[in-house]
Amino acid sequence: MSQLIDGKALAAKMREQMADRVQELEKKGVTPGLAVVLVGEDPASRVYVTMKEKACAATGIYSVEHKLAAETTQQELLALVDQLNNDEKIDGILVQLPLPAHIDEGCILNAISPLKDVDGFHPFSVGCLATGNPTFRSCTPYGIMKMLESIPYDLNGKEVVVVGRSNIVGKPVALMCLAENATVTICHSRTKDLEGHVGRADVVIAAVGIPEMIKGSWIKEGAVVIDVGINRVADKKLVGDVEFDAAAARASYITPVPGGVGPMTITMLLFNTIQSASQRVAK
């Protein structure tokens, strides 16, 4: 039977340490600051933004929300990003996605200063990660790496199979595992013999968005399973991309859903914001 990698507990421990770090920065006259930009009324985005603001407050990070109407133009949003890029109190800028269809997301993300790109989505940050000199790492994959660090497990030489190739999870987590000297395979919707790939993996990272599509019987005995998926099924129940009970019977370590990768994502946003503020002290 496997052991759980408890993301909620790890996130709580990291947030305590971060609150101490914020106090140290305060003594040096620096309060880490995060600007959150929300365009429109998407209810899920509203929930995420509120969670991020509460987490900032609990850690001592100054956060300011810019709530813009759904009909805000791209130019207006770019002007706000420019203003935040030049605001000395702001160390991190987060533009909540998705943006309304009339706004080019790539154009907005590219306009955020790489020095304040705490979401790690700017091509500069992605390029730095790809070339082995990471600046800000995107939050969900970075949280996954912290979870892997929290168990007695060395990625060096291990077979890692990432299922999903999105820019926000699959690709960056693959690069991060590669940087830890794992041998990495990225699977996606056109992959042939997914079961075969997963069955060879020492570490499976599932980021697909299909409830329980990775069957427990595919998991190699003793493998580590990281389930990024958050899928709402009947009775509002949340399940991951992995068939949990059957996978847990074979894995050495496994993340639960909920309470696994989810709580780590916001934690790493705070972490990146504090890292950015620390650079302000270093100047």
Ligand code: NDP
């Ligand atoms: P995307 O929809 O952007 O990407 C899904 C990936 O899964 C794609 O690369 C797609 O392949 C691949 N895929 C789809 N069907 C199959 C299949 N049958 N076999 C193999 N691969 C398949 O999703 P995200 O990366 O944004 O998110 C993935 C999951 O993680 C979602 O459940 C999301 O809610 C969750 N998530 C959780 C977070 C957290 O904080 N815990 C944060 C972010 C996401 P292709 O590229 O070929 O289409």
